[in-house]
Amino acid sequence: MNLTELSELISHSYESLLILIITAEACALIGCFLVLRGLSMLSDAISHSVLLGIVLAFFIVHDVSSPWLLAGAALFGVFTVFSVEALSKTGLVKKDDAVGIVFPLFFSIAVILISRYARNAHLDTDMVLMGEVILAPLYRIRLLGLSLPKALVSMLIVLIINLLFILIFKKELKLFTFDEDFASALGFSSAALFYSLMSLSSLTAVVSFDAVGAILVVSFLIAPGACAYLICRSLNTMLLVSGLYAALNAFIGYILALFLQVSMSGMVATVAGLSFLLTFLLNREGLIMQLILRRRRKREFYLDMMTLHIGNHSGMPEESEELGVKSISRHLNWKSEFSEKCSRILKKRGILYIEEAGSVYRLTEKGRAYYSRIKSDYGI
Amino acid sequence: MLDFEILGSYTFLVVAAGTFLLSTAAGAVGCINVLKGESLIGDAIGHSAFPGIVLSFMLFMQRSPLLLLLGAVVSGSTAFFLIQCIHSNSKLQLDAALAVVLSSFFGMGMVLKSYIQGNPDFSKASQSGLQSYIFGQASYIMRSDICLLLPVSLLSLLLLLLFYKELKLFVFDREYAETLAIPSGLMYFIDILMTMSLIAAGLKLVGSILISSLLLIPAIAALQWSKRFDRVLILAALFGGLSALAGTYVSTLYEGMSTGPTIISIMSLLAFISMLFGPHGIIANIRLRRRFLK
Numbered sequence: 001m002n003l004t005e006l007s008e009l010i011s012h013s014y015e016s017l018l019i020l021i022i023t024a025e026a027c028a029l030i031g032c033f034l035v036l037r038g039l040s041m042l043s044d045a046i047s048h049s050v051l052l053g054i055v056l057a058f059f060i061v062h063d064v065s066s067p068w069l070l071a072g073a074a075l076f077g078v079f080t081v082f083s084v085e086a087l088s089k090t091g092l093v094k095k096d097d098a099v100g101i102v103f104p105l106f107f108s109i110a111v112i113l114i115s116r117y118a119r120n121a122h123l124d125t126d127m128v129l130m131g132e133v134i135l136a137p138l139y140r141i142r143l144l145g146l147s148l149p150k151a152l153v154s155m156l157i158v159l160i161i162n163l164l165f166i167l168i169f170k171k172e173l174k175l176f177t178f179d180e181d182f183a184s185a186l187g188f189s190s191a192a193l194f195y196s197l198m199s200l201s202s203l204t205a206v207v208s209f210d211a212v213g214a215i216l217v218v219s220f221l222i223a224p225g226a227c228a229y230l231i232c233r234s235l236n237t238m239l240l241v242s243g244l245y246a247a248l249n250a251f252i253g254y255i256l257a258l259f260l261q262v263s264m265s266g267m268v269a270t271v272a273g274l275s276f277l278l279t280f281l282l283n284r285e286g287l288i289m290q291l292i293l294r295r296r297r298k299r300e301f302y303l304d305m306m307t308l309h310i311g312n313h314s315g316m317p318e319e320s321e322e323l324g325v326k327s328i329s330r331h332l333n334w335k336s337e338f339s340e341k342c343s344r345i346l347k348k349r350g351i352l353y354i355e356e357a358g359s360v361y362r363l364t365e366k367g368r369a370y371y372s373r374i375k376s377d378y379g380i
Numbered sequence: 381m382l383d384f385e386i387l388g389s390y391t392f393l394v395v396a397a398g399t400f401l402l403s404t405a406a407g408a409v410g411c412i413n414v415l416k417g418e419s420l421i422g423d424a425i426g427h428s429a430f431p432g433i434v435l436s437f438m439l440f441m442q443r444s445p446l447l448l449l450l451g452a453v454v455s456g457s458t459a460f461f462l463i464q465c466i467h468s469n470s471k472l473q474l475d476a477a478l479a480v481v482l483s484s485f486f487g488m489g490m491v492l493k494s495y496i497q498g499n500p501d502f503s504k505a506s507q508s509g510l511q512s513y514i515f516g517q518a519s520y521i522m523r524s525d526i527c528l529l530l531p532v533s534l535l536s537l538l539l540l541l542l543f544y545k546e547l548k549l550f551v552f553d554r555e556y557a558e559t560l561a562i563p564s565g566l567m568y569f570i571d572i573l574m575t576m577s578l579i580a581a582g583l584k585l586v587g588s589i590l591i592s593s594l595l596l597i598p599a600i601a602a603l604q605w606s607k608r609f610d611r612v613l614i615l616a617a618l619f620g621g622l623s624a625l626a627g628t629y630v631s632t633l634y635e636g637m638s639t640g641p642t643i644i645s646i647m648s649l650l651a652f653i654s655m656l657f658g659p660h661g662i663i664a665n666i667r668l669r670r671r672f673l674k
Contacts, residue, residue, distance in 0.1 A: 040479035104593035108641030116636030219483030266490030273484020
């Protein structure tokens with residue numbers, strides 16, 4: 001596929017991109033708090049069991065796009081959270097186990113209901129999994145004289161609700177996220193905040209369902225927040241950075257999906273996973289930096305060992321043996337190439353020199369000062 | 381009343397044998413994961429096995445159960461390794477790492493699947509069965525699938541029996557186990573091997589989304605009845621096997637009841653009953669409270 005064809009495709013489907021980006025933003029905002037509160041797998045449970053809510057509501061209203069269906073399904077998501085909480089409060093099972101028992105049950109019932117009663121309806125299992133963001137612009141709505149995709153409008157409304165909630169209750173959310181006990185001591189109801197947060201994630205999951213499907217919405221919710229959590233140190237920057245990640249993931253996923261002609265929401269989830277992996281590897285405290293630091297610390301330790309050894313033995317009768325250029329490696333119990341490499345580094349730093357006459361290592365003036373400093377540093 | 385005509389039919393016997401083997405083994409093995417507090421890792425592995433299945437189909441152009449199993453094991457293990465690596469090398473909590481890995485692997489599976497669907501190169505090999513690895517299609521399993529399930533389930537049960545003592549120590553008191561020179565690396569490996577192979581082998585029956593509950597729910601039900609490891613293992617295997625038979629029967633009886641979800645619904649029902657009526661269950665608790673109030 002060449003560039004003109006690609007731009008042709010984009011001009012036909014830019015509305016899908018808009019829907020994707022707005023969905024990603026709405027999810028990422030709420031997702032930050034889910035990541036911070038350790039509720040990520042609860043959102044997974046919500047996104048699975050919302051399906052049962054949608055199916056049940058569908059049996060009542062017989063219209064997939066009715067707002068009642070969305071509301072009913074969102075309520076069902078809250079009911080899931082409530083069941084998980086109630087189950088783990090009995091003390092019979094742990095919280096993780098409660099999550100693991102509630103959502104498979106709801107999901108199984110939904111699958112049974114779909115396959116038994118709703119085979120030919122607008123609900124099929126493929127749509128449940130990935131949604132069809134490429135088809136979403138086909139369902140349109142007239143608003144202010146403009147013809148807009150329905151999914152775009154409903155997603156925009158959810159985004160605005162989420163934004164308003166976070167802006168209005170920012171102080172409370174912050175307190176409740178970072179120090180729940182203090183928040184309760186100040187008289188904020190943590191249950192009310194918890195359930196409003198959960199209702200919003202449930203609503204977001206239900207509305208995103210059209211665009212991205214039940215399972216991949218987890219990626220939209222959690223991945224940007226998780227990336228931002230790794231690199232940010234304040235809530236404000238975290239919210240902003242996660243928004244950036246969300247938009248970037250959606251955009252790159254959309255372009256790649258067009259280019260390879262594959263599932264869009266799947267591609268966005270894949271890109272989100274990759275961007276998380278890159279962030280995890282490359283950030284300032286990431287895995288690669290940790291490995292480099294670990295290596296460097298190890299090398300510094302060996303250099304210190306060598307300096308200590310030379311300092312301890314210089315001026316002693318055994319020094320020609322202990323500090324000999326040829327024999328030092330034996331006394332340090334290192335390979336001779338390694339001790340030569342270390343001595344080269346120390347020489348470059350001006351800590352040691354080789355005395356020509358006896359060909360033994362000696363500390364320079366600077367080296368002796370360094371020797372006494374590390375001695376006190378190591379507490380010897 | 382039981383319908384004996386169904387009970388004797390060939391399809392019922394094959395499906396029942398498959399689900400029974402899988403659920404029995406999964407029930408027993410799942411106890412280890414639940415007791416270790418890692419019940420949601422199975423969920424992540426189950427979701428993550430999906431792209432491996434599609435990839436293995438793309439590579440070999442056929443749906444032999446063994447090759448697909450290998451693909452599932454490879455991608456499930458990759459996901460498991462990634463989760464552990466992220467969890468131990470960053471400040472991110474385990475559940476966020478789980479959520480990110482499982483959703484992006486599943487997304488990758490979706491991408492690969494849609495790539496196959498639109499690609500004429502793959503139209504020759506039949507790919508219609510791939511869908512069944514998401515939701516499970518127990519009613520379509522064949523003898524070749526049983527031939528795979530039988531050794532996998534028996535092998536994991538055998539491993540469990542062989543290393544029963546060591547695994548028990550490893551689960552309840554890892555430090556003590558290490559002082560007795562029981563290598564925790566090996567125990568980890570055995571645990572992962574059993575879990576992974578059961579998940580991979582069972583994907584076709586119950587699908588990648590629900591497979592983890594076969595490991596989890598019988599264990600939870602069994603834990604309500606006993607505090608002894610050996611009894612819990614036996615009970616969990618029993619609960620798993622029984623609900624598999626009952627679920628298969630119900631799904632054969634009524635059209636449209638998918639087997640995997642039916643089995644899991646019955647399992648959950650058992651678990652809830654156990655929670656209500658178990659010796660430390662909800663009803664017992666209420667009675668106890670009453671007696672103290674008097």
